[in-house]
Amino acid sequence: MTHPHSLTIRVYYEDTDFSGLVYHASYLRFMERGRTELLRDLGLGQRALLQAQGGGGLFFVVRAMTIDFRKPAQMDDSLTVETIVRAVSGASFELDQRVLRGEEALVSARVKIAAVEGDRPRRLPSEVREKFASLACPHGA
Numbered sequence: 001m002t003h004p005h006s007l008t009i010r011v012y013y014e015d016t017d018f019s020g021l022v023y024h025a026s027y028l029r030f031m032e033r034g035r036t037e038l039l040r041d042l043g044l045g046q047r048a049l050l051q052a053q054g055g056g057g058l059f060f061v062v063r064a065m066t067i068d069f070r071k072p073a074q075m076d077d078s079l080t081v082e083t084i085v086r087a088v089s090g091a092s093f094e095l096d097q098r099v100l101r102g103e104e105a106l107v108s109a110r111v112k113i114a115a116v117e118g119d120r121p122r123r124l125p126s127e128v129r130e131k132f133a134s135l136a137c138p139h140g141a
Contacts, residue, residue: 004082004098005038005135011077021072027107031097034081035060035111042131049128058122063092063114071106073099079106085135091115091123093132 015026039046039060049058073079079099086094092114099107115122124132 004084005034005041007034007037007081007083009033009079009081011073011075011079013075016075020075022074022077024069027067027069027099030079030081030099031083031107031109031111034083034097035095035113038083038085042135044128044131058115058117058125058128060113061116062111064112065109067107067109069107071101071104073101073106077101084137085132086110086137088124088129088132088136090129091121093124093136 009030011022011026015022015029017023036046046059051057079101082098082100084096086096088094092112095111095113097109097111098105115124115128
């Protein structure tokens with residue numbers, strides 16, 4: 001992928017704690033929105049995937065996440081969530097995500113996403129895997 005997927009987010013009062021700084025769990029929501037918009041831009045609507053096969057269709061779960069909080073964002077900041085597909089395997093994919101204020105990285109995360117159908121792991125359908133693979137960094141760099 002030559003450019004990361006980007007999503008602009010404004011920090012609202014509800015995203016902050018009593019100090020006016022972004023509450024740590026809000027970054028998880030910001031990154032979830034970034035992943036959702038990446039899927040949407042790939043033509044993979046989550047509702048359509050879930051409703052496939054009578055409602056027991058495919059959905060994605062966060063299997064693992066390593067997150068590094070570097071600097072806080074504040075109320076009214078405009079942030080960018082960048083998402084890069086790092087690697088794709090049979091039933092999962094790995095992403096790198098960053099939350100930036102301008103050029104300054106505030107939070108970074110490595111996220112492993114697993115495909116699930118019903119309550120069981122599932123291999124990614126070939127068309128889904130191909131869409132992610134087309135964005136993957138060469139050699140997982």
